Amino acid sequence: MSTEFPHIPTPDAATHRAAEARHLELTKPPGSLGRLEELGVWVSACQGQCPPRPFARPRVVLFAGDHGITAQGVSAFPAEVTGQMVANFLAGGAAVNVMASVAGATVRVVDLGVDTDAELPEHVTAHKIRRSSGSIDREDALTDAEVDAAIAAGRALADEEVDGGADLLIAGEMGIGNTTPAAVLIAALSGSEPVAVVGRGTGIDDQTWMRKATAVRDALRRARRVSAHPVALLRTAGSADIAAMAAFLAQAAVRKTPVLLDGVVVGAAALVAEELAPGASEWWRAAHKSVEPAHALVLEQLNLTPILDLDLRLGEGTGALAALPLLSMATRVLGEMSTFADAGVSEGEVRLPATVDVNGRNGGWR
Ligand SMILES: Cc1cc2ncn([C@H]3O[C@H](COP(=O)(O)O)[C@@H](O)[C@H]3O)c2cc1C
Numbered sequence: 300m301s302t303e304f305p306h307i308p309t310p311d312a313a314t315h316r317a318a319e320a321r322h323l324e325l326t327k328p329p330g331s332l333g334r335l336e337e338l339g340v341w342v343s344a345c346q347g348q349c350p351p352r353p354f355a356r357p358r359v360v361l362f363a364g365d366h367g368i369t370a371q372g373v374s375a376f377p378a379e380v381t382g383q384m385v386a387n388f389l390a391g392g393a394a395v396n397v398m399a400s401v402a403g404a405t406v407r408v409v410d411l412g413v414d415t416d417a418e419l420p421e422h423v424t425a426h427k428i429r430r431s432s433g434s435i436d437r438e439d440a441l442t443d444a445e446v447d448a449a450i451a452a453g454r455a456l457a458d459e460e461v462d463g464g465a466d467l468l469i470a471g472e473m474g475i476g477n478t479t480p481a482a483v484l485i486a487a488l489s490g491s492e493p494v495a496v497v498g499r500g501t502g503i504d505d506q507t508w509m510r511k512a513t514a515v516r517d518a519l520r521r522a523r524r525v526s527a528h529p530v531a532l533l534r535t536a537g538s539a540d541i542a543a544m545a546a547f548l549a550q551a552a553v554r555k556t557p558v559l560l561d562g563v564v565v566g567a568a569a570l571v572a573e574e575l576a577p578g579a580s581e582w583w584r585a586a587h588k589s590v591e592p593a594h595a596l597v598l599e600q601l602n603l604t605p606i607l608d609l610d611l612r613l614g615e616g617t618g619a620l621a622a623l624p625l626l627s628m629a630t631r632v633l634g635e636m637s638t639f640a641d642a643g644v645s646e647g648e649v650r651l652p653a654t655v656d657v658n659g660r661n662g663g664w665r
Pocket residue numbers: 373374375376380384472473474475476477478479499500501502613614615
């Protein structure tokens with residue numbers, strides 16, 4: 300499979316209009332469910348079906364990989380935690396497992412490059428590209444062949460999930476040190492300086508922050524040379540897990556499947572995915588706004604308004620899972636509420652034209 304993505308279609312415009320019209324018929328003042336209304340309309344347009352179907356199979360694909368940059372001391376935790384957490388995901392003990400269970404989603408773990416000797420099940424290691432990506436402040440993250448393999452893996456994973464019935468996709472990630480490549484990719488694609496993108500990750504102290512900022516500065520110097528070329532950017536300053544996630548997010552759009560985006564690391568992959576497949580972001584909603592400063596740059600660049608702002612800074616897909624019940628609710632409200640006619644409820648006299656924004660917002664958001 301190549302690294303070229305086909306033209307990305309938009310969610311269905313006629314269904315979008317039908318869903319907006321249906322919202323006006325439901326037993327509530329028009330617009331009174333605020334952003335839940337737009338979310339339901341978006342799901343309906345993604346499905347090309349009004350009323351929309353409730354999600355049958357929301358799915359988290361958790362991309363795990365190690366990052367050579369951890370050798371420069373950029374995280375509060377040691378690199379072996381990546382592999383240990385993979386075992387925890389498989390045992391069902393991580394935040395993502397509990398939150399997925401509450402939200403009605405299932406979780407699949409994929410090893411793109413975990414640096415471990417532990418025996419992991421074959422279904423987890425099927426897409427292992429290498430053991431840990433390069434230390435991006437001084438060397439490429441991946442070879443040409445490896446970045447191509449990671450992109451192919453991400454695409455294949457999205458295809459497998461959609462073919463298996465997944466109707467809402469979430470990319471999660473686990474990789475100690477991964478907020479460093481995320482910061483570099485975001486800086487490269489948003490034209491930002493290191494200080495604007497370097498956050499506290501797992502909770503680093505000031506000295507570690509300084510080392511991380513130096514690593515980001517050096518990696519960014521290398522990344523800027525290729526920032527117009529998304530595949531080269533992933534090879535230079537990304538990693539196998541981030542490259543696969545970018546391809547997964549782009550391929551979800553190819554397959555017309557809605558996506559809830561998580562935090563800063565997924566956000567970095569999303570920025571690259573929009574470069575790989577322009578228009579893919581129409582198929583995504585931002586679940587939340589992470590504490591990481593670079594995430595705000597992602598949301599601004601992709602013109603996405605986060606559903607939640609809960610001071611989360613974990614990753615794993617947890618922010619997306621926190622928003623999933625709201626997205627399910629928005630979908631079912633549009634699908635299952637009674638209309639004025641069906642319920643015998645009198646409609647109001649005055650219908651605001653769609654151009655009047657009674658919620659006080661200036662223009663649309665997404
Ligand atoms: C126990 C544990 C569980 C996690 N789950 C997600 N992350 C998150 O933190 C890491 C990125 O932060 P940094 O760049 O500072 O290392 C990633 O693994 C991310 O998924 C975790 C981190 C830890 C320690």
